[in-house]
Amino acid sequence: MPSVIRPIVTFTLGSIIAAMVLALLPFDSDDSTDEAGDATSVATASSAEVTTDNATDEPEAEPEAEPSWVKHTIARGEVLGKILPNYGLPTRAVLEAASDIHDLTRIRAGKTLRFRFAPESEAADALSYKLDADRTLVVENQDGIWSARVEEIVYDRNTTIREFTVQRTLWGAATAAGLRPADIVSLAEVYQYDIDFNTEVRAGASAKMLVDELSVDGEVQRLGAPLAVRFTNRKDEFVAIQFTTSDGRTRYYDASGKARKRPFLRSPLRFSRVTSGFNKNRYHPVLKTRRPHNGVDFGAPTGTPVHAVGDAVVTWSGPNGGHGRFVKLNHEGPYETSYSHLSRVSVRKGQRVRQGDVIGYVGSTGLATGPHLHYQFWVNGKYVNPLTVPLPKGGEEVPAADRKAFEAHRDALILQLDGELPIEAAPQEEADVNVADAGL
Ligand SMILES: [Zn+2]
Numbered sequence: 001m002p003s004v005i006r007p008i009v010t011f012t013l014g015s016i017i018a019a020m021v022l023a024l025l026p027f028d029s030d031d032s033t034d035e036a037g038d039a040t041s042v043a044t045a046s047s048a049e050v051t052t053d054n055a056t057d058e059p060e061a062e063p064e065a066e067p068s069w070v071k072h073t074i075a076r077g078e079v080l081g082k083i084l085p086n087y088g089l090p091t092r093a094v095l096e097a098a099s100d101i102h103d104l105t106r107i108r109a110g111k112t113l114r115f116r117f118a119p120e121s122e123a124a125d126a127l128s129y130k131l132d133a134d135r136t137l138v139v140e141n142q143d144g145i146w147s148a149r150v151e152e153i154v155y156d157r158n159t160t161i162r163e164f165t166v167q168r169t170l171w172g173a174a175t176a177a178g179l180r181p182a183d184i185v186s187l188a189e190v191y192q193y194d195i196d197f198n199t200e201v202r203a204g205a206s207a208k209m210l211v212d213e214l215s216v217d218g219e220v221q222r223l224g225a226p227l228a229v230r231f232t233n234r235k236d237e238f239v240a241i242q243f244t245t246s247d248g249r250t251r252y253y254d255a256s257g258k259a260r261k262r263p264f265l266r267s268p269l270r271f272s273r274v275t276s277g278f279n280k281n282r283y284h285p286v287l288k289t290r291r292p293h294n295g296v297d298f299g300a301p302t303g304t305p306v307h308a309v310g311d312a313v314v315t316w317s318g319p320n321g322g323h324g325r326f327v328k329l330n331h332e333g334p335y336e337t338s339y340s341h342l343s344r345v346s347v348r349k350g351q352r353v354r355q356g357d358v359i360g361y362v363g364s365t366g367l368a369t370g371p372h373l374h375y376q377f378w379v380n381g382k383y384v385n386p387l388t389v390p391l392p393k394g395g396e397e398v399p400a401a402d403r404k405a406f407e408a409h410r411d412a413l414i415l416q417l418d419g420e421l422p423i424e425a426a427p428q429e430e431a432d433v434n435v436a437d438a439g440l
Contacts (some may be wrong), residue, residue: 065119069128076109087115088123090146097146098139102131116140133182133222155214155221159423161416162223163208170201183211183223185270190229190240190252193262193394198272198298199387205233210417228413241410245402255414257398257406263332264391265309265355268339268375269362272298275372278385286367294383295340295376302343302371304362308353309337317349323374324366327359333392336381340374341365 072083084091098104107113107129115124126140131150139148164177174184187207188197195201212224231238240260244250252260276282276297284291312329316338320326323340327347330336343363347353364371377386398406415421 067116067118067125070115070117070124072113072115074107074109074111074113078109080105080107083113084127087127089115089127093146094127094139097148098137101148101150102129102137104129153216153221155216155224156218157212157214157224159210159212159227159416161208161419161423162211163206165206166201166203168203170197170205174207180222186223186225187229188270190226190260191231191238192265192267192270193260194238194266195231195233196266196387198267198269199274200233200266202234205231207231208417210413210423228410228417230417239414241406241413243398243402243406243409245399246405247399253398253406253410255410257403257410259394259396259398261396262391262394263310263355264335265307266391267298268307268309268337269298269300269304269373270307272300272304272373274387275299278383278387286369292383295338295374296386298362298373298375300362300371300373302361302363304373305358306339306342306360306362306373308355308357308359310335310355312337312353314347314349314351314353314359317345317347317351320366322367324368325360325363326366329353329359334378334380336378337386338376340376341368341372343371 070087072087074083080095081091084094095104112130114128116126116128117124126138128139128151129137130153131137134153136151136153137148138151139146162177162179164173164179166173171184174187179187187209191197207229209226209229211226213220214222214224225242226240227242229238229240231240239255240252241255242250243253254260274296276293278296279293281290282293283289284293306327308329310329310331312331314327315330315336316326316328318325320340323338325342325345326338326340327342327345328336328338339360341362341364342360343365345360347357347359353359362371362373368374375386377384377389379389412421416423
């Protein structure tokens with residue numbers, strides 16, 4: 001899963017560079033004050049050592065005194081430039097230290113910041129912010145220098161069963177079964193090649209999943225990527241088994257050992273709703289005329305990530321008249337797709353992208369009445385309805401060498417799912433797969 005590891009490596013590199021820069025600065029000033037040779041220059045040099053050491057042997061005056069953490073949930077309209085000084089933090093230094101890893105000015109209302117206070121100190125000396133399910137950003141003051149790093153969150157795992165039946169909406173049913181939004185997304189990702197969770201799930205659909213609860217200090221934070229799922233929608237049953245082949249690739253397979261991965265995702269957005277379908281004779285809400293609607297509109301908030309539906313080369317990235325900020329992809333074979341009205345594009349013309357890569361974000365640039373994604377699909381240069389076009393099937397199989405292992409693994413998981421075997425930690429579930437990033 002190189003794409004899971006890549007961002008972490010990037011961050012590490014970022015902090016190494018930050019550490020190098022930090023290491024250089026004090027030595028420079030040390031040189032410049034060398035003639036003076038006073039106590040200040042000595043102190044500066046030693047603080048540089050502490051910084052490059054990642055503070056493993058920070059000198060401590062009172063080892064028994066524990067720092068305390070204060071939680072701050074960002075309210076609507078509250079800005080970082082006001083929050084940080086309230087906790088005694090220098091806004092600019094903190095933002096600059098964090099900038100290699102995360103742009104803190106972009107965090108929104110509802111998110112939580114935590115501030116660390118040394119005993120009896122009135123100013124915080126560290127800030128932590130949860131970047132995603134697995135990583136926390138820590139910005140810390142060590143001897144007057146602010147630096148940032150990424151900490152991996154370590155979870156305790158407990159394998160369990162979750163199930164629900166859709167009454168009205170998938171979200172309602174899944175939420176009632178204790179799934180959080182991120183858990184629903186990871187369930188949707190298991191089936192992203194088979195079912196568009198936006199449009200295709202019907203009342204009566206049901207899911208039963210074998211899944212790890214991930215806890216910190218005894219408190220469940222979220223679920224892991226499902227180990228096995230049985231999803232029934234209308235008359236179709238979809239079984240998905242998470243399995244890692246001997247070459248280390250983790251994917252979802254159906255019960256027969258066919259990979260669920262397909263050349264195309266059902267939808268470029270994880271969740272949204274269709275606000276306007278493919279229609280050869282539509283009344284255009286902005287132009288006030290009848291003209292064909294050669295794509296599908298998905299309503300979604302500005303900033304929602306838009307995913308490449310398949311591996312492709314970017315053939316257009318940037319403004320394109322009424323389409324606003326626009327990305328067009330040329331896929332293998334006769335297929336092309338495009339994505340209009342983006343608030344931001346995140347790919348360049350000529351770039352290769354992989355299925356699931358974020359190519360831009362939902363917006364309302366060009367001719368648009370509000371934020372939405374206008375999604376087009378071509379086969380042999382002709383517009384087709386992306387919701388109904390027959391898509392090529394992939395169907396890569398479990399390698400022959402892993403066949404026996406897969407069958408044993410599948411049988412054990414299905415027996416556990418059906419309550420015929422006690423639930424045990426599956427032999428394979430060491431790695432928590434980030435389904436989206438792993439390109440499963
Ligand atoms: Zn449209």
